[in-house]
Amino acid sequence: MVALKLPVIDLSASDCISSANSIRQACIECGFFYLVNHGVEQELLAQVFHESRNFFSLPLEDKSQLTRKHYRGYTALFVEKLDPDSSSTGDSKESYYIGSFEDVTQSNLNQWPSEDILPSWRPTMESYYRKVLSAGKRLISLIALALNLDEDFFEKVGALRNPTALLRLLHYPGQLGSSDQEIYGASAHSDYGMVTLLASNGVPGLQVCREKSKQPRVWEDVPHIDGAFIVNIGDLMERWTNCLFRSTLHRVMPTGQERYSVAFFLEPNEDTVVECLASCCNESSPPRFPPVRSGDYLKERFRLTYGSSD
Numbered sequence: 001m002v003a004l005k006l007p008v009i010d011l012s013a014s015d016c017i018s019s020a021n022s023i024r025q026a027c028i029e030c031g032f033f034y035l036v037n038h039g040v041e042q043e044l045l046a047q048v049f050h051e052s053r054n055f056f057s058l059p060l061e062d063k064s065q066l067t068r069k070h071y072r073g074y075t076a077l078f079v080e081k082l083d084p085d086s087s088s089t090g091d092s093k094e095s096y097y098i099g100s101f102e103d104v105t106q107s108n109l110n111q112w113p114s115e116d117i118l119p120s121w122r123p124t125m126e127s128y129y130r131k132v133l134s135a136g137k138r139l140i141s142l143i144a145l146a147l148n149l150d151e152d153f154f155e156k157v158g159a160l161r162n163p164t165a166l167l168r169l170l171h172y173p174g175q176l177g178s179s180d181q182e183i184y185g186a187s188a189h190s191d192y193g194m195v196t197l198l199a200s201n202g203v204p205g206l207q208v209c210r211e212k213s214k215q216p217r218v219w220e221d222v223p224h225i226d227g228a229f230i231v232n233i234g235d236l237m238e239r240w241t242n243c244l245f246r247s248t249l250h251r252v253m254p255t256g257q258e259r260y261s262v263a264f265f266l267e268p269n270e271d272t273v274v275e276c277l278a279s280c281c282n283e284s285s286p287p288r289f290p291p292v293r294s295g296d297y298l299k300e301r302f303r304l305t306y307g308s309s310d
């Protein structure tokens with residue numbers, strides 16, 4: 001198995017134009033890159049992993065009381081299948097979604113484990129959510145520059161006003177029961193929105209397929225770099241850029257070791273209309289997708305993954 005060598009983008013670099021150029025190249029070539037100096041402290045990330053482990057170690061009965069509603073809460077092992085075409089029963093992972101708390105209505109939709117059992121859980125997750133959101137917003141301004149747009153383009157179109165940002169804790173068990181079927185930690189998929197910022201506990205398993213239409217598919221490992229986020233472009237960004245920026249297929253394979261990861265999905269505000277950027281189409285390369293309202297698109301993608309829209 002070949003390991004990919006992805007570019008490293010420094011979010012605190014003073015030369016924004018040079019960072020934007022590197023991002024442009026990375027997004028055109030692969031849709032994946034590393035992000036360093038992103039402002040999220042390693043201690044906070046370590047705390048998030050500690051609390052995540054505490055939660056997933058609880059009895060299933062306790063976790064099931066927080067079963068996912070309105071895209072928030074717990075999803076048990078094998079319940080989700082990211083690749084509807086795969087023949088496996090379901091992905092060998094459990095997860096927990098935390099959504100925006102920018103306004104009271106949204107904040108109230110979140111579910112939290114009992115403070116008696118996990119007292120530091122909620123403040124840790126809220127603090128991480130705020131920090132990674134702020135890194136994500138800074139990254140989006142560099143992505144705008146990378147597309148030769150104004151730095152605040154995505155703000156101006158309303159995408160970052162109360163964005164549909166979801167934090168998702170993931171746990172892939174190390175031991176797998178014997179089965180005749182293929183088992184995936186996360187089956188092949190592309191992410192839905194603008195960008196994803198991913199951290200893991202260093203256990204390998206993440207792979208990308210750079211040419212989704214080529215058969216047989218070639219999968220390459222994405223190595224972990226301590227302290228760096230792995231960033232990938234999502235499908236709505238691919239639509240905005242008329243496939244100039246690639247939303248790359250990826251998956252997680254079980255390795256026999258227990259893997260924890262934390263994904264932050266930064267999606268546009270639900271009312272944002274995502275339509276081909278003027279700079280990404282011309283007469284010989286017309287828009288490949290019709291305009292779509294972000295909320296409608298995301299709802300449909302969730303429905304296809306979960307069989308329900310919440």
Ligand SMILES: O=C(O)CCC(=O)C(=O)O
Pocket residue numbers: 168170186191198200206250251252261262263
């Ligand atoms: O856990 C990982 O490394 C990747 C997870 C992922 O791709 C996803 O949840 O969309």
Ligand SMILES: [Fe+2]
Pocket residue numbers: 189190191250
């Ligand atoms: Fe993903």
